[in-house]
Every structure is written in structure tokens, then in C-alpha cells.
Amino acid sequence: MTDPGTSADTALRVEAVFREEHGRLLAALVHRFGDLDLAEEVASEAVESALRHWPVDGVPDRPGAWLLTTARRRAVDRLRRDRTYAARLAILAVESERSEPGPIPVGGDLPDDRLELFFACAHPALPPDDRIALILRCLAGLSTGEVARAFLVPHKTMAQRIVRAKNKIRGARIPFRVPRPDELSERLPVVLGAVYSIFTEGYAASTGDTLQRLDLAEEAIRLARILHRLMPSEREATGLLALMLLVHARRAARTDSSGAMVLLADQDRTRWDRPMIDEGLGFVAAALMGGRPGPYAVQAAIAAVHDESDRADDTDWSQIVALYDVLCALMPSPIVALNRAVAVAMRDGPAAGLILLEDLADEPRLRDHHPYAAARAELLHRLGRHGEAAELYRRALDLAGSAPERRYLEMKLGEITAQ
Structure with missing residues (x-):
């Protein structure tokens, strides 16, 4: 045990440990008890117990193991007291055993518990977006707001989507199990989408004092390496x-x-x-x-193309625009259109890019997406339309979440207002 420290310090430590261990904790609990709701409830109870005990007893040397042990005990106690809950779990356990797959042939290297549960939650009975949202919120440890940002939807909409997915699992008694080898390819796109969303939050954090959350980015890369090793012939896993x-x-x-x-x-x-x-x-x-x-x-x-350019001025923007044209055909989305417009601005000048950005002005998924406002502001600034640029930089500043992004936007706004 470490020294207890202050209650505030301990609360921060509990929060940090829980955020780091959340996905593993839930994966272990769901594997053991087969019920996501129960897993979430006893995980929260374990955190509450940590907040009571760690300020007095000190933070344990293995805080994640402490939380898991405490949560398991709470789950067992809950099942002993609640016969209805226990009966429902017994049904789930029987159904899971009936459909239990054989081992996945990957040369002896199986995915870890978290990745196995990613595949379990990618069940085709759920809509694809609901599957990804459930994985990100319940297994990857992202907040509802962070998941909403990944989908470019309001917080309330995402909260409803996650509840709907959990209710579907409960009502249909969908068992949490690793899919059979012949089911993996069908579920892979959802798992890849979840892993990429984890990486995206690590690349540009929604909130906080740092631009990047390297722990999330590196965890996403670790999971992607496992997926590539598991399914080397799946080119999108490689991509x-x-x-x-x-x-x-x-x-x-x-x-x-x-x-x-x-x-x-x-x-x-x-x-x-x-x-x-x-x-x-x-x-x-x-x-x-x-x-x-x-x-x-x-x-x-x-x-x-970016990484092979020794200098920014050497970037082959024509090639990048051509690649975005291919991407637009494969995966049309407002984000792809936004990025393509910026690339066109770099190739053909700010006026050409601004026309494309203004065509996206009525896209609801970009309305509260601060990079869109910032991109329009930058092109307006380059065209000398400083008043309009300042207005859009203020809009981007209102929407930005992390402190480094806000400081950058404040700097750009200051440059314009000083002119």
C-alpha cells in the first residue's frame, strides 16, 4: 500500500485507475457473470468502496486487481440476495454454453479479454452504430460525451442509443461469447470502427489539459496489432x-x-x-x-503521402485530393468532405476550398464540429476576409474542448483582431 494522502488526491487516483482499468474490469466481470448491467453496477460499487477505503488504508500496490476482487465479491453477494437476477443469469449461462465456439486458430495467440468482448458486443442483432457506441462506452471506458463526439451527434442522442443497445441485449438475451471463427469477418468492421474511435480520442482529446491521450492511442494500436495477427488476410485490419x-x-x-x-x-x-x-x-x-x-x-x-514529405511544401496535394476522391466514393461522410475541401484549398488555393466548405454549411453533423468552423475561418483569413474569419474563430473557440485547441484558436483570433 502507498501512503493514504489527502482525500482529493485519492479521489483523483481512483478516477485515474478506474479510467485505465475500466475496460479490462468490465471484460473480466462480463466473462465471469455474463451480464453487462451487473458488471457496470458492481464496478461502480467497487469504485465507491475505493473512495471510502483508500484514503484510510492507502492505495493498494495493484489497484486494478483490488477493484476487480471487490467487484466480484459484490456481484456474488448480489446474486445470492436476488434470486430473480440469478435465474436470469442462469438462462444466459445455459445459452452461452450451447453456443460456445471452439478456440480461434491464431497460432496459439488469442486476443485479450477486452478484444474478445469487443467481438461479443459486435453482435449482428444490434445496428452497427449501436454496437460501436456500446463498445466505446462500456468497454473502452470513453464517456458518453466522448462517444457522441466520435459520431458527431448530441450527447442526449448518444445516451439514448447506448440505452437502446443495452435494452436490446437484455431483451433478446444475447449471450456474451467470442464468435466462432466463421463469424469474425462479419463482425470485424464494427470492431475496427471501435478501435479507430479509441485512437481518434487519443489523437485529439475531447476535453482536458492535453491535446493527446497517448494511453488511448497506444492501446488502440496494441489492439490493432492483435487484430492484424489474428486476421492477417483482412486488408482493412492491415490498413x-x-x-x-x-x-x-x-x-x-x-x-x-x-x-x-x-x-x-x-x-x-x-x-x-x-x-x-x-x-x-x-x-x-x-x-x-x-x-x-x-x-x-x-x-x-x-x-x-504526408509522412513521406520531408517538408510541408513538398507535400503532393494533387495525390492527396485524388485519394480523397476515392475515399468519398468508398465512405461518403461530412468529415471526409471537410478534409477533402482542405486538401483542395492547399492544391488550388483558399477560394476553391472555401466554396466546398460553404457547401457543407447545412450539414447537421458539422454544426457543432469545431474543426469545420476553424477550417472556414483559416481560409477566410487567407483571403483577407478578417471580420468573417474572426466570427468563425469565435464559433470554433466556443465548441473546442481541450485546452491546447482553445489556446491555438485564441492565438489565431488574436492575430486577426490585431490587424
């Missing part, structure tokens, strides 16, 4: 791993010594992780071979 490696390779250059955000064009490229880039480039080549590429492979190819 996702390539994309994340090529983007994560820039992590050290994305902030300066004070923690301020540094845009891609201004980054010191000597700080990029070249071995990681080389590894990512190898995976890009594999993901693009053998037929029509998937969306992750195309996004990885875009990242590769």
Missing part, C-alpha cells in the same frame, strides 16, 4: 494498423515544449518517429494490394 502507426508517428511534434498545439504544416519533422513510419509504410503497401482498397487503406495512403 487500420498502418493508418494509426503513420499518424501516431507524429505525436512528439504535435505540441511544443509548452504543450501548445502545432499544426501539421508547422511541425518539426525531425521529431517524427521514423521507424514507426517505415513500419506503417510496409503495412500500407500490403493493405493496397489484392483488389479494391478499403477506407482505412486509403486513409493510410493519405497519411503516407
Whole structure:
């Protein structure tokens, strides 16, 4: 045990431990008891117990194990007291045993408990977006607000979606089990989407004092490596791993010594992780071979064009625009359209890009997406339309969540108002 410390310090430690261990804790509890609601309830009770005991007894040497042990005991106590709950779990257990698959043939290396539960939650009885939302909220430890940001929907809408997914699982008595080998490919797109959303939150945190949450980004890469090893012939699993490696390779250059955000064009490229880039480039080549590429492979190819440029001025924007054209056909979305417009602005000038951005002004999913307002503001600034640019920078500032993003936008707004 460590020294107890102050109650405030201990509360922060409990929060940090729970955030780090949340997915593993729930995975272990669901595997043991087969019920997501029960797992969430006893996990919360374990945290409440930690808040009571750790300020007095000190933080245990293995806090995650302490939480798991406490949660398991609470679950057993709950089942002993609640015969109805126990009966329902017994039904789930029988159904799970009847459909229990054999081991997945991956050369002896099975996915970890968290990834197994990702596949279990990717059940085809749920709509795809609901599956991803459930994985992110209940297993990956993201808040409802963070999951809402990943889907570009309001917080309330996402909360309702998560409740709907849990009710569907409960009502249909969907067992939590690792799918059979022949079911993996069907569920893979949902799992890849969840892993990429985890990485995205790690790349640009929704809230907080830091731009990046490296723990989330690195966990997503770890899971992607397992998926690639598990299913080496699945080119989109390879493409996702390539994309994340090529983007994560820039992590050290994305902030300066004070923690301020540094845009891609201004980054010191000597700080990029070249071995990681080389590894990512190898995976890009594999993901693009053998037929029509998937969306992750195309996004990885875009990242590769950036990473292969020694200077920002050397970036082949024509190639990037062409790749975005392919991506728009494969996966049309407002985010893809936004990124393509920015690339067109870099190739053809700010006026050309601004026309495309203004065509997206009525897109509801971009209304509260601060990068959209910031992109329009930047192009207006470059065109000398400073008043309009300042208005949009204020809009972006109102929407931005993390402190580094807000400081960057304040700096840009200050540059305009000083002119």
C-alpha cells in the first residue's frame, strides 16, 4: 500500500485507475457473470468502496486487481440476495454454453479479454452504430460525451442509443461469447470502427489539459496489432494498423515544449518517429494490394503521402485530393468532405476550398464540429476576409474542448483582431 494522502488526491487516483482499468474490469466481470448491467453496477460499487477505503488504508500496490476482487465479491453477494437476477443469469449461462465456439486458430495467440468482448458486443442483432457506441462506452471506458463526439451527434442522442443497445441485449438475451471463427469477418468492421474511435480520442482529446491521450492511442494500436495477427488476410485490419502507426508517428511534434498545439504544416519533422513510419509504410503497401482498397487503406495512403514529405511544401496535394476522391466514393461522410475541401484549398488555393466548405454549411453533423468552423475561418483569413474569419474563430473557440485547441484558436483570433 502507498501512503493514504489527502482525500482529493485519492479521489483523483481512483478516477485515474478506474479510467485505465475500466475496460479490462468490465471484460473480466462480463466473462465471469455474463451480464453487462451487473458488471457496470458492481464496478461502480467497487469504485465507491475505493473512495471510502483508500484514503484510510492507502492505495493498494495493484489497484486494478483490488477493484476487480471487490467487484466480484459484490456481484456474488448480489446474486445470492436476488434470486430473480440469478435465474436470469442462469438462462444466459445455459445459452452461452450451447453456443460456445471452439478456440480461434491464431497460432496459439488469442486476443485479450477486452478484444474478445469487443467481438461479443459486435453482435449482428444490434445496428452497427449501436454496437460501436456500446463498445466505446462500456468497454473502452470513453464517456458518453466522448462517444457522441466520435459520431458527431448530441450527447442526449448518444445516451439514448447506448440505452437502446443495452435494452436490446437484455431483451433478446444475447449471450456474451467470442464468435466462432466463421463469424469474425462479419463482425470485424464494427470492431475496427471501435478501435479507430479509441485512437481518434487519443489523437485529439475531447476535453482536458492535453491535446493527446497517448494511453488511448497506444492501446488502440496494441489492439490493432492483435487484430492484424489474428486476421492477417483482412486488408482493412492491415490498413487500420498502418493508418494509426503513420499518424501516431507524429505525436512528439504535435505540441511544443509548452504543450501548445502545432499544426501539421508547422511541425518539426525531425521529431517524427521514423521507424514507426517505415513500419506503417510496409503495412500500407500490403493493405493496397489484392483488389479494391478499403477506407482505412486509403486513409493510410493519405497519411503516407504526408509522412513521406520531408517538408510541408513538398507535400503532393494533387495525390492527396485524388485519394480523397476515392475515399468519398468508398465512405461518403461530412468529415471526409471537410478534409477533402482542405486538401483542395492547399492544391488550388483558399477560394476553391472555401466554396466546398460553404457547401457543407447545412450539414447537421458539422454544426457543432469545431474543426469545420476553424477550417472556414483559416481560409477566410487567407483571403483577407478578417471580420468573417474572426466570427468563425469565435464559433470554433466556443465548441473546442481541450485546452491546447482553445489556446491555438485564441492565438489565431488574436492575430486577426490585431490587424
